[in-house]
Amino acid sequence: MKVYILQLGEMGNCTYIVEHKGKGLIVDPTWDMKAIYRLLEDEKITPEAVLFTHGHYDHVAGAQELMRKYGIKGYIEASDAESSRLPEEQLITYDGDHSEKLAGLTVSFLSTPGHTKGSVCIKIGDILFTGDTLFPNACGRTDLPGSDPRQMTKSLQRLAALPGKTTVYSGHAYGSDGTGSTTIEKEVKNNPFIKMALREPDNFEDMI
Numbered sequence: 001m002k003v004y005i006l007q008l009g010e011m012g013n014c015t016y017i018v019e020h021k022g023k024g025l026i027v028d029p030t031w032d033m034k035a036i037y038r039l040l041e042d043e044k045i046t047p048e049a050v051l052f053t054h055g056h057y058d059h060v061a062g063a064q065e066l067m068r069k070y071g072i073k074g075y076i077e078a079s080d081a082e083s084s085r086l087p088e089e090q091l092i093t094y095d096g097d098h099s100e101k102l103a104g105l106t107v108s109f110l111s112t113p114g115h116t117k118g119s120v121c122i123k124i125g126d127i128l129f130t131g132d133t134l135f136p137n138a139c140g141r142t143d144l145p146g147s148d149p150r151q152m153t154k155s156l157q158r159l160a161a162l163p164g165k166t167t168v169y170s171g172h173a174y175g176s177d178g179t180g181s182t183t184i185e186k187e188v189k190n191n192p193f194i195k196m197a198l199r200e201p202d203n204f205e206d207m208i
C-alpha cells in the first residue's frame with residue numbers, strides 16, 4: 001500500500017490517493033481534477049472508489065466530475081450527504097461507524113462528529129485520514145452550522161485512544177512543516193485541543 005499526497009487549491013486542501021495492487025482509493029478529491037488524473041495515469045492506478053471525510057465544499061469541489069469520468073462512487077456519512085451537494089446517485093451513504101472492503105483493503109469509517117455532523121476519520125491499517133477533525137496541533141472549527149464542540153470533545157478522545165504509531169493525514173496542509181501529517185502519539189503529547197478534551201472536557205467548549 002502506498003499513499004500519494006496532493007496539496008490542491010488555495011486553502012491548502014490535501015487530497016490523498018491510496019494505492020494497493022494497482023487499485024486506488026481517493027480521499028477528498030478537490031479543486032484540481034487534472035492534477036489527480038495526471039497522478040493516476042502516471043502511476044497506472046485504477047480508481048475504485050472515493051472516500052469523503054465530510055461534506056464541506058473545499059473537500060468535494062470537482063469530485064462529481066472525477067466520479068463520472070471513472071464511473072465510481074463516493075462514500076460519505078449520511079448526515080453530510082445533503083450538504084455536499086453531490087448527486088445522490090454518485091454517493092454511497094452509511095450511518096455512523098462503518099467498515100468496507102475496497103481495493104483489497106479493509107477501510108473503517110470512524111464516526112467523529114464535531115466539525116460537521118457527518119465527519120468521519122478513515123482508518124486503513126495504521127493510517128488515519130482525519131479530514132477537518134484533527135490537524136497537527138489543532139482541531140477543526142466548531143463554530144460552523146452543523147458543528148458541535150461537545151461532540152468534538154468526544155471525537156478527539158476517541159482518536160487519542162488509537163495506537164500512538166497511527167499516522168495521521170489531515171485535510172489541510174497545516175502544521176509547522178506544512179504537510180498536514182502527524183501521528184497520534186505526537187498529538188496526544190502536544191495538541192492543546194486533545195489535551196483539553198482528555199483532561200478538562202467540561203471546559204473544552206470555552207476554549208474554542
Ligand SMILES: [Zn+2]
Binds near residue numbers: 054056115
Ligand atoms: Zn470542513
